[in-house]
Amino acid sequence: MNKIAQIFETLEYGPAPEAADQAIAWLDHHNRTFGHFIDGEWTAPGTTFTTENPATGEKLADITEGTPADIDLAVNAARAAFGPWSALSGYERGKYLYAIARAVQKHSRLFSVLETLDNGKPIRESRDIDIPLVARHFYHHAGWAQHLHREFPEHVPYGVCGQIIPWNFPLLMLAWKIAPALAAGNTVILKPAEFTSLTALLFAEICQRVGLPKGVVNIVTGQGETGQAIVAHPGIDKIAFTGSTEVGKAIRMATAGTGKGLSLELGGKSPYIVFEDADIDSAIEGLVDAIWFNQGQVCCAGSRLLVQESIEERFVTKLKKRMETLRVGDPLDKSVDIGAMVAPVQVERIRELMARGAAEGAVIYEPDNMTLPDAGCFLKPALVTNVSPANTLVAEEIFGPVLVAMSFRTPEEAVALANNTKYGLAATIWSENINLALDIAPNIKAGVVWINGTNNFDAAVGFGGYKESGFGREGGREGMSAYLKPKWEKDLQAAPPPRSVTPGDILGSGKLDQTAKMYIGGKQARPDSGYNRPVFDNTGLEIGEVGDGNRKDIRNAVEAARAALGWSTTSAHSRAQILYFLAENLDYRRNEFAARIKAQTGEDGADEVALAVERLFAFAGWADKYDGAVHNPPLRAIAAAMVEPLGVLGIVAPPSRPLLGSIALLAPALAMGNMVVLVPSAQSPLSITDLYQVIETSDVPSGVVNIVTGSSATLAKTLAEHDGVDGLWFAGDAQTSAMVEKASAGNLKQTWTSRGLYYDLADRRFEGDYFLGKATQVKNVWIPYGA
Ligand code: NDP
Numbered sequence: 001m002n003k004i005a006q007i008f009e010t011l012e013y014g015p016a017p018e019a020a021d022q023a024i025a026w027l028d029h030h031n032r033t034f035g036h037f038i039d040g041e042w043t044a045p046g047t048t049f050t051t052e053n054p055a056t057g058e059k060l061a062d063i064t065e066g067t068p069a070d071i072d073l074a075v076n077a078a079r080a081a082f083g084p085w086s087a088l089s090g091y092e093r094g095k096y097l098y099a100i101a102r103a104v105q106k107h108s109r110l111f112s113v114l115e116t117l118d119n120g121k122p123i124r125e126s127r128d129i130d131i132p133l134v135a136r137h138f139y140h141h142a143g144w145a146q147h148l149h150r151e152f153p154e155h156v157p158y159g160v161c162g163q164i165i166p167w168n169f170p171l172l173m174l175a176w177k178i179a180p181a182l183a184a185g186n187t188v189i190l191k192p193a194e195f196t197s198l199t200a201l202l203f204a205e206i207c208q209r210v211g212l213p214k215g216v217v218n219i220v221t222g223q224g225e226t227g228q229a230i231v232a233h234p235g236i237d238k239i240a241f242t243g244s245t246e247v248g249k250a251i252r253m254a255t256a257g258t259g260k261g262l263s264l265e266l267g268g269k270s271p272y273i274v275f276e277d278a279d280i281d282s283a284i285e286g287l288v289d290a291i292w293f294n295q296g297q298v299c300c301a302g303s304r305l306l307v308q309e310s311i312e313e314r315f316v317t318k319l320k321k322r323m324e325t326l327r328v329g330d331p332l333d334k335s336v337d338i339g340a341m342v343a344p345v346q347v348e349r350i351r352e353l354m355a356r357g358a359a360e361g362a363v364i365y366e367p368d369n370m371t372l373p374d375a376g377c378f379l380k381p382a383l384v385t386n387v388s389p390a391n392t393l394v395a396e397e398i399f400g401p402v403l404v405a406m407s408f409r410t411p412e413e414a415v416a417l418a419n420n421t422k423y424g425l426a427a428t429i430w431s432e433n434i435n436l437a438l439d440i441a442p443n444i445k446a447g448v449v450w451i452n453g454t455n456n457f458d459a460a461v462g463f464g465g466y467k468e469s470g471f472g473r474e475g476g477r478e479g480m481s482a483y484l485k486p487k488w489e490k491d492l493q494a495a496p497p498p499r500s501v502t503p504g505d506i507l508g509s510g511k512l513d514q515t516a517k518m519y520i521g522g523k524q525a526r527p528d529s530g531y532n533r534p535v536f537d538n539t540g541l542e543i544g545e546v547g548d549g550n551r552k553d554i555r556n557a558v559e560a561a562r563a564a565l566g567w568s569t570t571s572a573h574s575r576a577q578i579l580y581f582l583a584e585n586l587d588y589r590r591n592e593f594a595a596r597i598k599a600q601t602g603e604d605g606a607d608e609v610a611l612a613v614e615r616l617f618a619f620a621g622w623a624d625k626y627d628g629a630v631h632n633p634p635l636r637a638i639a640a641a642m643v644e645p646l647g648v649l650g651i652v653a654p655p656s657r658p659l660l661g662s663i664a665l666l667a668p669a670l671a672m673g674n675m676v677v678l679v680p681s682a683q684s685p686l687s688i689t690d691l692y693q694v695i696e697t698s699d700v701p702s703g704v705v706n707i708v709t710g711s712s713a714t715l716a717k718t719l720a721e722h723d724g725v726d727g728l729w730f731a732g733d734a735q736t737s738a739m740v741e742k743a744s745a746g747n748l749k750q751t752w753t754s755r756g757l758y759y760d761l762a763d764r765r766f767e768g769d770y771f772l773g774k775a776t777q778v779k780n781v782w783i784p785y786g787a
Helices: 003-010 021-029 068-087 090-106 108-119 123-151 170-184 198-209 224-232 245-255 280-296 309-324 344-359 411-418 434-443 476-481 487-491 551-563 572-588 590-601 606-623 660-671 691-696 712-721 734-746 769-774
Strands: 048-052 059-064 155-157 160-164 187-191 217-219 238-242 261-265 271-274 304-308 363-365 382-385 402-408 426-430 448-451 484-486 518-520 523-525 532-536 542-547 629-631 637-645 648-652 675-679 705-707 727-730 750-753 776-784
Touching (some): 108 123, 108 170, 108 198, 170 198, 198 217, 224 245, 245 261, 245 734, 271 280, 304 309, 304 411, 309 402, 344 382, 344 402, 411 434, 426 434, 434 776, 484 487, 551 648, 551 705, 572 590, 572 660, 590 606, 660 769, 691 705, 727 734, 750 769
Parallel strands (some): 238 261, 382 402, 675 705
Antiparallel strands (some): 048 059, 155 484, 518 705
8 A cells, every 4th residue: 555545544644843042042041040039130040949840850940049038039020010019000001912922912822831841741832822811811811901981980909919820821920910900000029830830921021021010020930838828928919829728728827917918829620521411522623622721630620520410431442432532641742632740740740649549449441442542641631431430530629531431311310410519610511402401510519610611711711619619700800809809908097996895694684585596597596505695775774684695596507508509590680679578678777777776785876777678679689680691702602600609608707787787788699699607796785686676677588697696706607607608707806807718718718807807788789799798609600602
């Protein structure tokens, strides 16, 4: 047979290597040794560590280990640059972002090759996905810079942002962090991951080349300790972190009580659900992308295949066949599908996890028709079957080319399995029945849902997690707001100390024949402790008693709240009606409530009741208006940004304003569909224990509002530690606020704390999106179109 005929016979790929000479020349130009990029200049190299090409094990360069002194320098430079940078018009800042986008495009091949050399990802991906998305991100945010003053009136940048990124999408994660931060007027100190610093260093040169003012972007390289030094630095106003959930939790704890802004993009274990009516060939191709893109080192990798039982066998057989055709090898070869893992330690980790899974009964399939290169960090694609949800490979994020497969029978079972994880980053649904897919999407607890597609990303569409996948979004409007804060926050003053309570006689005065009970699951409840707390008026006279709530009462309340999940999917119109009704019934009893306020505080309560009624009206009005958007990313798809409630929200009301203090926080939470465990003012709880009668007569379903009285600090701690609580708002002193933030790290619940500052909740600024935003999270559902 002649050669061409042979090729047609075997259809073998020929080699298609990408030249690396320009990237190597760039490294050589720097003598393969790098200092940091601080204040627009390169520092002299310090103590260095080596970065290698994971495909060959060859050394690429020596990188400097950032010390606390380096971070100090960078923070000083960023602080000095902040004033002038934030004072520039949005148009001027936008022009710099535009220039960066253009420069990235102009040097895109150099960036792609360098990324592939340093990270091991196939050139096809760095060239066609990572770098174009980087440019797109800077373009998109150039526009935001210019329009911020209209879109986010009365908002200001945080100041100096510390940004820490992982190694799986080195330049793309840099873009996700730096573009919105700069658009908003912040200055940054960014630490790339130790394995993959090179494209960040090349990016520093782009900053020089476009004339970005000195100190606006500072790149400090280093390892975990350098990251820790950034997190701990008192001169940094906001930390934005992408990486593992473990380190994310450590950062949550380290920043607790500091007042630093925080956004966390963490790990995932995302379900890939295939229904029996799916276009199976497309679903298989999607799956290849979902789990073997970037060797599976993707936070949102579709690493858990859930396939409907009726097609399981057929699907798995086809999948195995497809796996045999994947090409593993030199990432610089343009026709390679799976490149090198980032480092030997990562290969080790994955092998260990697979051995554990196998010991627990998993069956692991790896195609035996492929040979791996002799050197370098390569792994075959793997498919894991015969697993239960408890298997290590199902429960743990593997961050490698390993897919675990399970089956389901009904849509309900698919949802239950999909949500059976501590993570909530992404999910994929394949079905030709769009009604079914759109019914499933809202039921999945994840920040991104792809229908009949996977791994779609765009700068205009927010990306980020639910649950232990973190909080905050990158991209789109939500991503922009993560780098801005209300202007008035800087003027907040310390809250006056709560009025001191005279302990009085421990048995109470005995003059009262009734003790106000708690309210749990739609019923009055006595405290589990069997203890009551006296309530005093402003003169120290005992005026009543309430239950002294404890851990068990909180547990019962959270259970009741979780059982009322239907509230989250009740139509916004119905929630609005119920809030209006609540307002009306409260208004009907205004004199009684005003008298109760006066009895507790000595102040005329009429205004406070009127404000509380007005606030309920305000949020009833918002219930069906604070909603999502439809984005038009540059592909044939729409992304529906759906505003969803957090879930079960703990609210610990401020000591002052016994009625409004609770209502101002409760109303936005309910309007957005959250179930609430409310701890009213510890000093003056009677306005809220009176409220349950109003709640009962207003058609609020049982369990939607639960009231537990007692010590604010004690109950806040229990709520913060409870894994069934999705968010916690605490209005009170700085010390307890810090405790709340720290204790919330367990399940990474979203928190808002007043940190001892006085938030005048009567102010109309709290009638709108301030708390609505905190009561919600955005899920982006991607829906492709086209026949
Ligand atoms: P790590 O959390 O180990 O590291 C992330 C970054 O944090 C690195 O720059 C790292 O430095 C630094 N770091 C490590 N320890 C600390 C510390 N104590 N304090 C501050 N910074 C620290 O994650 P990996 O780099 O191993 O990345 C993989 C993880 O990232 C996966 O779990 C993945 O799911 C997640 N990820 C999430 C994404 C998302 O958008 N949600 C996107 C991409 C990844 P060094 O490199 O030197 O260790």
